[in-house]
Amino acid sequence: MDGRNELLEQIRAVDFALIDLNLFLDTHPSCENALKDFKMLAETRERLYKQFTERYGPLRMVNGATDDCWLWVNDPWPWDTMRWEELKGGMANVGLRQENRVPDQY
Amino acid sequence: MWVYDKKTEYPINIKRPDPRMAKLILTQYGGPNGELAASLRYLSQRYAMPNKESKAILTDIGTEELAHFEMVGTMVTQLVKDVPPQELERMGFGPVYAIHGKGVYPSDSNGVPFTAAYIESMSDPIANLNEDLAAEQKARATYEFLINMADDPDVIDPLRFLREREIVHYQRFGEALRIVYEAMRRKKMYYKPSNVMGLAENKDMHDKINIMPNPMEPNPVSPINIHNIPGPILPERKQDDKKK
Amino acid sequence: MEKLQITTVYTGNSCTGDAMVIPVMPVSPEYATAYIRYQIYGKTFTPEEGLKQGTIFPELRDYWVN
Numbered sequence: 272m273d274g275r276n277e278l279l280e281q282i283r284a285v286d287f288a289l290i291d292l293n294l295f296l297d298t299h300p301s302c303e304n305a306l307k308d309f310k311m312l313a314e315t316r317e318r319l320y321k322q323f324t325e326r327y328g329p330l331r332m333v334n335g336a337t338d339d340c341w342l343w344v345n346d347p348w349p350w351d352t353m354r355w356e357e358l359k360g361g362m363a364n365v366g367l368r369q370e371n372r373v374p375d376q377y
Numbered sequence: 378m379w380v381y382d383k384k385t386e387y388p389i390n391i392k393r394p395d396p397r398m399a400k401l402i403l404t405q406y407g408g409p410n411g412e413l414a415a416s417l418r419y420l421s422q423r424y425a426m427p428n429k430e431s432k433a434i435l436t437d438i439g440t441e442e443l444a445h446f447e448m449v450g451t452m453v454t455q456l457v458k459d460v461p462p463q464e465l466e467r468m469g470f471g472p473v474y475a476i477h478g479k480g481v482y483p484s485d486s487n488g489v490p491f492t493a494a495y496i497e498s499m500s501d502p503i504a505n506l507n508e509d510l511a512a513e514q515k516a517r518a519t520y521e522f523l524i525n526m527a528d529d530p531d532v533i534d535p536l537r538f539l540r541e542r543e544i545v546h547y548q549r550f551g552e553a554l555r556i557v558y559e560a561m562r563r564k565k566m567y568y569k570p571s572n573v574m575g576l577a578e579n580k581d582m583h584d585k586i587n588i589m590p591n592p593m594e595p596n597p598v599s600p601i602n603i604h605n606i607p608g609p610i611l612p613e614r615k616q617d618d619k620k621k
Numbered sequence: 622m623e624k625l626q627i628t629t630v631y632t633g634n635s636c637t638g639d640a641m642v643i644p645v646m647p648v649s650p651e652y653a654t655a656y657i658r659y660q661i662y663g664k665t666f667t668p669e670e671g672l673k674q675g676t677i678f679p680e681l682r683d684y685w686v687n
Contacts, residue, residue, distance in 0.1 A: 510657075
């Protein structure tokens with residue numbers, strides 16, 4: 272599912288813009304234009320993150336729980352190189368909605 | 378406290394292992410100009426900073442340096458992934474592998490373990506911020522050296538990103554330094570010897586106000602005394618009275 | 622005469638009240654003091670482009686060729 276990578280890259284880009292603006296605003300706390308851009312980006316980030324978490328599991332620990340599973344521990348972790356498709360069955364799929372589970376071969 | 382985002386700040390996906398680069402890049406993990414040193418330095422210095430902007434910028438940049446620490450560790454581990462030990466040794470990673478296997482250990486690229494001797498944290502904001510400015514330049518230069526030795530775009534891209542971040546951090550620390558100086562300037566009540574124009578009116582003021590010499594001018598020569606016009610008597614200054 | 626570009630930093634915990642006005646570069650610099658030019662907010666890259674470039678601020682972009 273390339274959808275995961277695409278969405279993750281979008282979140283990464285918006286998160287990065289937020290970080291850079293965060294540093295700017297730390298030394299320019301009253302800059303209105305920067306504040307406006309920051310709030311807009313924060314909203315976009317929330318929206319994208321909600322989409323991601325619903326389909327691919329949590330990126331922050333507060334979203335780590337479902338009714339039957341602690342998804343926070345799941346792969347991939349940031350340094351892993353496995354692809355989402357390789358995580359067939361098992362822990363990676365438990366807790367996700369049926370349509371988002373990678374089909375089992377067995 | 379810290380919240381962890383389960384992703385690297387910049388995408389890292391190294392498809393071709395390179396133990397030679399892994400050993401070299403390790404210096405940015407636990408070396409003198411590396412990300413661990415940077416984050417510990419900034420996160421330690423923030424407690425003694427006098428104004429809110431400095432506390433914020435040191436915290437936020439320190440946090441971002443932790444994210445970079447993760448990026449460098451990710452690069453190292455991906456660069457030695459699935460490489461047989463003989464190949465590791467052939468490419469120069471042997472000494473590291475002998476001690477740590479393929480584990481990522483905070484040391485520089487010579488194997489010297491990380492030490493807090495790489496950092497300083499004082500209760501003097503000007504000393505702290507100037508050290509931070511120097512640290513960012515050292516990190517930038519080190520990334521340039523590493524990029525000079527790299528050949529894989531999957532490796533060069535994250536290194537270029539990290540290099541650019543150091544430049545942005547330098548700018549922010551510079552601005553924090555401006556704020557510190559500005560706050561200091563407002564607090565300092567120094568009184569310059571009045572010039573000839575306002576002398577008559579200010580004579581009363583002179584007698585009442587404590588004349589504190591401007592510490593930036595160690596031996597102020599009042600312009601009015603050049604022409605031998607009677608003026609306020611400046612406090613006696615010893616010959617070896619050095620500013621600093 | 623060109624308008625002096627400044628940033629206003631407020632002492633205290635709000636964006637009103639006692640202000641410190643910081644010029645882009647000081648009008649009369651002191652000795653033994655380092656000054657970094659204060660950035661003024663202008664255009665930014667898009668988030669995607671910013672991530673690739675390493676910063677969202679074009680003026681902070683340092684083009685280096687190895």
